[in-house]
Amino acid sequence: MPRKSQGWITFQASEDERKILDDYCQRTQRSKTDILRELVRSLEQRQSDTAVPESPAPFASDREAQEFLQVQRDFAISARNLLRGKIAAIAIDGVNAELTLAVAPGVELVAIITVSSVERMRLAVGKEVYAVVKSNSVMIAAIAP
Template sequence: MPRKEQGWVTFQISEEERKILEEFCENSQRTKTEILRELIRGLNKYSSVPTSLSTSKETVNNNTPELEFASSKKPLKVSSRNVLKGIIKRVTTGTINTEITLEIVHKVELTSIITKVSAEELELFAGTEAYAVIKSNDIVIAKD
């Protein structure tokens, strides 16, 4: 089966763009495919196609991953190297804690137990986007 029918996309970029992408991947410890998929998935936020997508030099040159939240101009900086965007599939609320399950990619889910208060403050509901922030052996939930 040809690559095009399998979902492959091939395109050319300049040497400068390639270096930016490779440096970003190295700093965030993520693959080019992961970065490009996240950018493409983010396009559905726009009612029309944006005229340009830019990556700030601060994000590219900084060793700390950044999550940019719609409610603030400043990106949230986290020391964790693994930040995975997903869709909340289940929220199971207990007396003290809440179990949050994120689907990162089709049929790949991560579950984290956080406090009930944190889940309420972050307004975590099934069907909304959130991030799994993985530090050492813990998974922390973040939201735009």
């Protein structure tokens, strides 16, 4: 049986609350533990009101969550991995631009796109965008035992 002295926290949640958490975990491909830990860590930041978030809040309201789902439908793409983030940096090198997106607190994604796409889409640091990831294979590497 989990004990408070071991760091375990247990609580009851309504069926609606569990569904919200399950849906959010499914959408973000993250565990309940990760989501709840992030929520607890964010409480201190919310109190101070001085911290500037590195990335957009997961979803501040039900409306934002619905807009995210609408964006997925509007894109009409086969990729299932759609990550919302803010542009943290743009580095231009010739015809290509390297965009760094803050997709979660402490998590960045780097994408290489053309400079003409940056200009056409009017991309700038701080703008909220979506990264669309489509891959036929994902490989995992580890140091050999």
